[in-house]
Amino acid sequence: MDLTSSAYPNSASTGAELLSDNSSNAAEVIACPGCDQLHSITTAPAGTKANCSRCHSFLYRQVPNSISRCLALYIAAAALLLMANLCSFITLEAGGTTVDSVMLTGAFSLFERDLGLLGLVVIATSVAFPAIVIVGMLWLLWPASLGKRPWFMGPVFRLVQALIPWSMIGVFMLGTLLAAVKLQGLAAVAPGLAVVAVMVLMVVMAAAKVNFEPQALWSVSGVEPLTAADIQPGEILVSCHSCDLLHKDIDTHSHSGCRRCGAALHRRKTNSLQRTWALMAAASVLLLPANIYPIMTASKLGKGEPDTILSGVQGLIASGYWGLALIVLFASLVVPIMKLIMLAYLMVSVRRQSSWRPRDRTKIYHLTELVGAWSMIDIYLVALLTGLVQLGVLANVTAHVGAVFFCGVVVLTMLAAHSFDPRLIWDNTDHDNGANSADRALAIT
Numbered sequence: 001m002d003l004t005s006s007a008y009p010n011s012a013s014t015g016a017e018l019l020s021d022n023s024s025n026a027a028e029v030i031a032c033p034g035c036d037q038l039h040s041i042t043t044a045p046a047g048t049k050a051n052c053s054r055c056h057s058f059l060y061r062q063v064p065n066s067i068s069r070c071l072a073l074y075i076a077a078a079a080l081l082l083m084a085n086l087c088s089f090i091t092l093e094a095g096g097t098t099v100d101s102v103m104l105t106g107a108f109s110l111f112e113r114d115l116g117l118l119g120l121v122v123i124a125t126s127v128a129f130p131a132i133v134i135v136g137m138l139w140l141l142w143p144a145s146l147g148k149r150p151w152f153m154g155p156v157f158r159l160v161q162a163l164i165p166w167s168m169i170g171v172f173m174l175g176t177l178l179a180a181v182k183l184q185g186l187a188a189v190a191p192g193l194a195v196v197a198v199m200v201l202m203v204v205m206a207a208a209k210v211n212f213e214p215q216a217l218w219s220v221s222g223v224e225p226l227t228a229a230d231i232q233p234g235e236i237l238v239s240c241h242s243c244d245l246l247h248k249d250i251d252t253h254s255h256s257g258c259r260r261c262g263a264a265l266h267r268r269k270t271n272s273l274q275r276t277w278a279l280m281a282a283a284s285v286l287l288l289p290a291n292i293y294p295i296m297t298a299s300k301l302g303k304g305e306p307d308t309i310l311s312g313v314q315g316l317i318a319s320g321y322w323g324l325a326l327i328v329l330f331a332s333l334v335v336p337i338m339k340l341i342m343l344a345y346l347m348v349s350v351r352r353q354s355s356w357r358p359r360d361r362t363k364i365y366h367l368t369e370l371v372g373a374w375s376m377i378d379i380y381l382v383a384l385l386t387g388l389v390q391l392g393v394l395a396n397v398t399a400h401v402g403a404v405f406f407c408g409v410v411v412l413t414m415l416a417a418h419s420f421d422p423r424l425i426w427d428n429t430d431h432d433n434g435a436n437s438a439d440r441a442l443a444i445t
Contacts, residue, residue: 028215028225029246031239032057034362035426038237040228041215055362055426066213071141073208077134080201085127088192090176092183092388099388103127103194106380106387110399113386118404121411122383125376130167130205136160137208144220153221154261158242164209165418168373170202174327175380181324182298182316182385218243223260238265269421273347279416280343286408287336293402296382298389308402309333309378332378332406339368339413343420353428365422372414379407 027040034057041060044050049061063069085103092099104127110119136156143150150156176195183189218225226246231237238247242263247256256265269275294306307315309332316325342364349361382403389397 026227026229029228029231030059030225030244031237031246032059033239033241033244034366034422035358036239036423055359055422057362057366057422060215061210061213063211063213063216066211066216067141067145069211070137070208071145073204073211074134074137074141077201077204077208078138080197080204081127081131081134084194084197084201087194087197089194090180090192090384090388091190092187093190094187100192101388103198106383106385109387110383113399115399115401115404118379118399118407119383121407122379125166125168126172126380129163130169130201133160133163133167136163137212140217144217147220149220149222154243154258154263157217157261158263161242165369165373165414167205168376169198169205171373171376172380173198173202174374175377176384178324178328178377178381179384179388181321182381183388186389214243218245218260221260238267240265241269268423268427269419272419272421272424273350275419276343276347276416279412279419280340280347283336283409283412283416284340286405286412287340290402290405290409291333293405294400295378295402295406296385296400297398298385299396299398304396306400309406312378328377328381331374335371335375336409336413339372339417342368343413343416346420346425350424350428355429358425358429361425362422365417365420365425368417372410372417375410375413376407379403379410 027042029038029040031038032052032055034052035055037052037054039050039052039059042050044062046062046064050059051057052059087102089101089103089105091101104123107119107122107126110116110122136159139156140150140153140160176198180189180191223245226237226248231248235248239245240247240258240261240263243258243261245258245260247259247265257263258265291309294308295312297306298304305311309328313325313329313332316322316328346361346365349356382399385397386399
């Protein structure tokens, strides 16, 4: 159930909104991360979520006992991640030869083949970053459940928030399923206990993310947020990019940090357009060799041809796996290209100061953030097959440099999406659409 949060009515001079009649002056005021619209946090039925009344970006969710729920889920996630890395992952048997693997066997095999950078990305996104997220959340939630402020609360929270988009358990699981399908005609595949642990871990991590309500955590921080009663006419407010806390009278050219989490404060992400263009240009340069050079060679009885991304899709189609072929095609070719096109369109529209359909352009931006990580499927597939298929003269899989180029495309497009500030879309919109310049976006009259 969606709940539109109570917001502020258009003001002719700023376009910000004043609290509606049913809002309390004691309620915390937050700024939408998508368009800077001010909203008061209101009490709503459990399970509902609040979306921005202007751009429809997600604001917050009403979750009862959020701290206790998330603590239990992250404890379970820690146990599952440990099990996934200690137990047998997949066992391959062919011609009397048996190959047993653990979750990181594929990543280690990439180091042995002088593709250590690729192996490092696989280890980081499938194990290291999820582990840091889990440990970081336990560090925050355990003291909070006792009503105490965690040590180093701000830095740990910022680290966790930064790594969540790079924790790709779900994508790794889909890559595992693809690897199992490709191995069907080659050998007998037996999933181990670790595969079950990863599947359950994927569900538990998703549930923990849905049940986490940052306001519940920050209630033990000892920092009082701004309320409607605290905000005076004409004041300029700046929202923290990390914890969403509003600040008053901030000189954005100073080195002032957020009083709650310590993050640097900026009215807009620093050099957002320049950084996004640079990352997009680098990704575009890598896109061509990523699709020209082979990503792996699968040989059977000494015979095999190097496969590019496209030839791998054609191989799945030839084997009758149309559904999986479409998934790989979409994730590995369509998604990176479409992300570059969509980001380029957003950048050009901001540069041209377009006021056309800002809500739709905000949705386009959120879509680029959502789908970016799924392009890692091919990287996980290559790593898993390289580690598993080492059966001597019977069969072997070797990774190639094309996988490194493609991994670079995925990482750079994700960084480009994160460096773009969607609030720039609204800075050039007229007052009737509820937008303002960066300097006045959060002013109240």
